[in-house]
Amino acid sequence: MSLCFCGSIVQPSPLICEPYFPWTSSSYPNRPFVPFTLRKDSKCISSGFSIPVLQQGIRVVSSDIDSFQNTVTETTEVKEEVKNEVARTVNGVTDTKPESKASRPSTTVKKKKEEDESFENRFKLRNGREIFQEKAYLVGVERKGGIHDSFGTQESLSELAHLADTAGLMVVDSTYQKLTSPNPRTYIGSGKVSEIKSAINALGVETVIFDDELSAGQLRNLEKAFGGDVRVCDRTALILDIFNQRAATHEAALQVALAQMEYQLPRLTKMWTHLERQAGGQVKGMGEKQIEVDKRILRTQIGVLKKELESVRKHRKQYRNRRFSVPVPVVSLVGYTNAGKSTLLNQLTGANVLSEDRLFATLDPTTRRVQMKNGKEFLLTDTVGFIQKLPTTLVAAFRATLEEISESSLLVHVIDISHPLAEKQIEAVDKVLSELDVSSIPKLMVWNKVDKASDPQRIKLEAEKREDVVCISALNGDGLAEFCNAVNEKLKDSMVWVEALVPFEKGDLLSTIHQVGMVERTEYTEQGTLVKAHVPLRFARLLTPMRQMCVS
């Protein structure tokens, strides 16, 4: 699989128009790995290259996330249960009676019809494109003792299901195993491997997704163990694929391509050992040599992408500097994916940023001006959402985009307070923010989706008790005035106190102070206007000569 993944990493980069890699479908017996949806240029996107022949008696399972939560199974019961259920289930009704001979032909026709229908139902429209939903099976591992993720295994698997759904897959079932330490060969134990294999056959699974990052060897061994055309991938590859689907701008495409290549590089190992096997072991080292060639090609590509990104970064910086010359404070919206950041930006500014109930709707930052009722202004930036177990390659690749965050006057942390895992999502966001080194920037917490919470009143009372928390509903606009006031107050905290004597001929400067700062007092003197105000630090520097005049 890892070999085939390269088929996709050449895809998103605008720099790599031609397939650079020698392992495209014609030269390698297996199909190339194409993570779920591909070829942005094509109208119909398949979630895989080949559509496998459907197995008999497929259990049609809803891809609905809530119903998925109940399908997580822990033990080896899956194998028998699935077998029995598949044998018995017809049209969702469990029939325990043995089939009579006479009824068999009509049942076969009925089953065939259902299969055709279920096949048809798997063509879905996503973002205006038709995709074929592959059937996915999810696997998690709970570590006994040792490291404890703040998200539980089942919670993390539910989120993985949401990610799979966002990527256009149909989650048919899932399982997890408690382990002291992962198996170095297959990540999970051999019993679990055969249990999953049975489920794959019974449910017609096309993709198995692991909730943790797998090594190249583990991916290869698992694919071999599951056999057939079953694709194995991990959470990181899934997230990278979603990013790949969502990348709408040149910069986002470059960043995703870079992240995919960096993910792929360590996974190239031993991909070419089949050459040695084909040559009967006589051409020793052939595979090794090929890996080196591939790695070199990949490293060259990474270098080209990094250079290209550097120039995009420079351009972005110039644009930011231009923006800073108008000293309106910048407020960045940060938070867990799907928290409602884009909805908030749209409500406050009338922007038209895509907001939907899927993960990672936003990849590129969007900045818009917000005019408050008191006439003051600030720039509001919407950013890419975070997630637990965020691949480090992705954070690194998106550094240019995330620089927006590090240069803002205030961070607004948007939280979906109606989410059962809100607390854990806050922790995950704080973890990424600490990696970005932005702890010195003031923060405001916003509890969003209060309308969706089971007890909105209790949430509001709770928020009142705490400092730095504002309750809103970005969707229906509740609490937006309070939000703007809180931003205003917070911005004041991030400003510096100045007393400056502004000459009368610099009237425009005086109006800018009123616009971006908090003016406490103005006095008209013979030399000019004496202003006492809180202003943004950058602006205070601009006023240095006038501050000195005031002192003298």
Ligand SMILES: Nc1nc2c(ncn2[C@@H]2O[C@H](COP(=O)(O)OP(=O)(O)OP(=O)(O)O)[C@@H](O)[C@H]2O)c(=O)[nH]1
């Ligand atoms: N009920 C309710 N739904 C909301 C609210 N705010 C946002 N939503 C919904 O939550 C979903 C996600 O909203 P987005 O604004 O796309 O979330 P986001 O934080 O920008 O997500 P990413 O771009 O993926 O990081 C959408 O379906 C919104 O309609 C709210 O206040 N109440």
Ligand SMILES: [Mg+2]
């Ligand atoms: Mg968004």
